[in-house]
Amino acid sequence: MARIPDKIRSIDGSKETLKLDVRITDLWFVGTPNKSEQAEMVFVDFEGDQIHAICKSDHLKSWKADLKENCTYVMHNFKVVKNDGQFRVCEHEYKLFFIGVTVVREADLHELPFKEFRFVEFANVVAGNFVSGLLVDIIGVVDQVVFRHNCIFHFAWCLCLSYPYEVMDVMLFLCYSGEILSCTLWENYCAQFLSYLNERGDDGPMVIILTHARIKDAQVEFCCCCCWHLQEDAVCVTVGTISKIVMDNHSWCYPACAQCHRKTDIQTGPFTCGCGKDND
Template sequence: MAHIPDKIKTIDGSKETLRLAVRITDLWFVGVADKLEQAEMVMVDSNGDEIHAICKQDQLNTWKIDLKENCTYAMHNFRVIKNDGQYKVCDHTYKLAFTRVTIVRQCELDGFPLKRYKFVEFSNVIDGQFEPGLLVDIIGVVDEVVFHHVSSRSRRVVFKLRDLSDQLLSCIIWDNYCLQFLEYLDEHESESPIIVLLTNARIKEGQGSYPPSVGNSLKASKLAINELVVQIQEFNQRLSKLGIEVRSVLTHRGQGSSQLSGSTQLSSKETYISKSEAKTISEINNICEDDDMDLNASPKALDKLLGNVLAFKIKVQPKYKNSAVLKCSSYLSLINNVLDMLPDAEACSKINVTMLDSNNPAQHESQSISITADHDPLIGLPLTPTK
């Protein structure tokens, strides 16, 4: 008589001689291929219940060629461990680990569901109504590309997604996901709307003035952009029916940076000054008083800034008695915007500001703006010591 398979829902750690009939709905590899590599997967049974499974390097050498996404299997013998890591792919209390005695046999099985997406409502993320550490799926239309940076050491892009409830959510993706996104923008400049589906995304809780956001996980995420998949096509149809306005022009690297290794400027004044207060240098110094600070110990690189007027976005850390510069801009409109936020900006005197053309470093343009003497970056501060 055929043995009745165990059900994923009943796995409670009491036995390890499990007999499962499953479909692998998600599969990814972590580490360096053929060296320090392990496979991770999500398996689903005929009831639609899911569990996370790990096949480490020693066992992966045996089973790697047999493990395939969307295929069905009969599997026996696992080590059952607690699903208590920092990030969880499934909400099951336990997860499975392959052992030396695990048996995997691919076979044709009917009645096993395909991947079930766990789309999260943007409003729930913003309101903090989510389980911390549980990975989710997101889908939305790109509303604005805020920033990107690509170098030999780091790659990231920040953009805003809009869902079908017209709610905006920040999305930050890194490394190869970032390159995939930027390359798509370059190849489809005039395409609209651009719909993004990101699986196994991490939710980053809001901190202080920074709202919650979502981003890719290290290897578990998959990024689909305007692909011919049912979920994207249905989203696009509902988007049209609801009449949600979609921006036709995106700020991508073709507009903000001519080279892949560059960074875009912020896409708007509102993005630059959002969640920020305007303060004078003396006010910041009062927040972060430090009697041991030597203002004469300035790096040589700061000499190049003497005589320039810039707008800085600064994170003040009174606990550590220091401040960190998050953004810097030489745009006259942004500088005026920051000045307008200062309470005493009306009593002002005229100074000349030398603006550096970002496309031609050798070319300078003289501009005149209004600024109070209290805000002059050269008044009251010691100059860099004479060399």
């Protein structure tokens, strides 16, 4: 008689000889391929419950070819650890790690649910009603696109993707149900977005979905945007002068070209950028 699968919601760290019938609803890779790369994924079972699973580099070679997003599997044996890291992909109290005796077998379990987005309400983000460190899904209409360099502008709360990169970034202002949030896309995500933006042209409203985004309390102590509650339709333009930029332990900046925004190693004095722009 076949063993009854364990339910994800019943995983409590008391045993590691688990049997799970799951679908991989999200799969991504972190690190340098063939060196320090590891796979991270989200499992969902028949009850719709989710759990975060990680296959580290020492086991990834065995399983990388078999792990596919949206495919269904019967899996056995994991190391179960507390889900108490700085960032949490799922709400589940525990997460799973592949180990040497983990068994992965692809199976036809078509009744397993597919990915279900769990969108956070903008109003709750603005009000601070969210679980700190829990990554979220976001959907909104792009209201404005802003390239950022030298200093950071923001609303009361800022959304950042969970895997930060170094230099190039773009800020999106997303609108939903009358609320506006700023969202930062870093390097590779920024490049993908700008490529799509250039290809689509001016083709009406653009809806963006972000998965596994981090809600981040804004660090800089000023805001470039103001909002009013108006009794009638109107267009408001605010013109201001930045008199001072306050830098604290969480802030950062870098010298850059005024035209192409590329970073330069020259700390002081005028310079000519590779794009040909003379910077004072």
